[in-house]
Amino acid sequence: MPTTIKDKCAIVGIGQTEFSEKSGRSELHLTLECVKSAIEDAGLPFSAVDGLVTYSIDGSDEIAVARGLGSKELTFFSRVPHGSGGGAVSMVQQAVLAITTGMCETVVCYRAFNGASGVQPKSTDVGGPLSTDQIHWGWYNPYGLVGPASVAAMYTQRYLHEYNASDESLAEIAVTMRKHAANNPEAMFYQKPMTKEDYFGSPFIVEPLRQYDSSIATDGGCAFVITSAERAKELRHPPAVIRSVAQGSAYDQEVMTSFYRSSITRFPEYELVAKECYQHSGLCANDIDAASLYDPFTSAVLFQLESFGFCKQGEAHEFVKNGNLGVDGQLPCNTSGGQLSEAHLQGINGVTEAVRLIRGTSVNQPVKNDHVLATSGFGVPASAMILGKC
């Protein structure tokens, strides 16, 4: 039994559907499509898959996916709670734990949905037993604090105030992610760069956040395959070896609305998974060559740059200037365009891009790519991992 998961497993296959405003097919159909393409990318037979992982708010049940794959002996299935974001990298932890303890050998992690054309679940829907989540939203919805942007804006407003930061920093992030996407044929914003004038011309959705501070509703899906590092060596692609992976929930955590901590401009769940990832890998922020930072909103990037130690608390709004998040910058970030400009797939496309960065196949490939950080979650329990080479 290993006493550490460091370098024991690797991501060996990635797959995705096209990203669009209207897929025209079911979420299960999208799921099976990207799962299939991930397994084929790994060069494994479908029968090799004996584990499946997704995260909550997923309409495609594990056994429905298994039936599509013709799985005869599925020995591990798991679903991470507090979905839409926090689960994307958490799935990796589930898979690694199962593989390193011999519960299964090869896990596919997936997420696909019709985020643009499909009917979104309504937070006011009440059915089944009374849940803590329903009680929770009752502290916000009656006042019209509804949806992720309104919550993100609350943190952002306080951040801008405390650090005397301007929305120029948010513009910088939005424009940089768009630039990356404009070069990515798979992105929703392929060949559609924008200027800061475009950014400042976009309407407010929830002040201080504008339309272009927000990610883009998308239909589509991604999947990836994890197996042991041993087995990975025999497969077709250079493996993205998992140096460390962490899941974290911190003091006074709510689902999105963690407004009651002494500070709401620090995110202890990010700080927790950063500490864990660095400790277990023996690496530090200086070792990270590129990152997929979960970016449902521009300001989430600021918060993570600080929590993961790329700059000091309160300084991220300066760090992002001067092209530091660009391909040639200090920390090439969200090189596919991220949730903001490639596609909003609740974080999973940040994982697949991190794998491409290690393989050296990103459309915006930085020269140095020994270690890549990928994160997920914003205001919910978070997760993060560090990928490296074989």
Next chain:
Amino acid sequence: MPKALRMRPVIGHDNRPWWDRIDEGELPIQRCCSCGTLRHPPRPMCWKCQSLESEYINASGKGIVYSYVVVHKPAVPGYEYPLAVGLIELEEGTRIVSNIVGINPEDIEIGMPVEVSIDAVDDEMNLPLFRPASR
């Protein structure tokens, strides 16, 4: 067609006492019977001493704007936009999310003093709303 109403809170054992006091015109804060720690939103267990015994005190209703947002969209039926939603820090130390009313949203500032009034927002629901303090 009947006028759309604001979204309702789902009421259960853990939040009913709070909403009942709102209907009586008070702004309650949950207090641990064992160690006296105040907490909001209400929940069954004290995070400091793990006591399951709690009671409610009435807040003074005075506080400051700790943070705020101005919602433009998505526009949900039952609300008027632009809609100011504040994170209010009460002078007792707990925070609460509510609307900031009686002021142009453009004039709201972090740190400004506010005070509560319990208002009937429709025939069926009372909410604690905050407006600039008179002092």
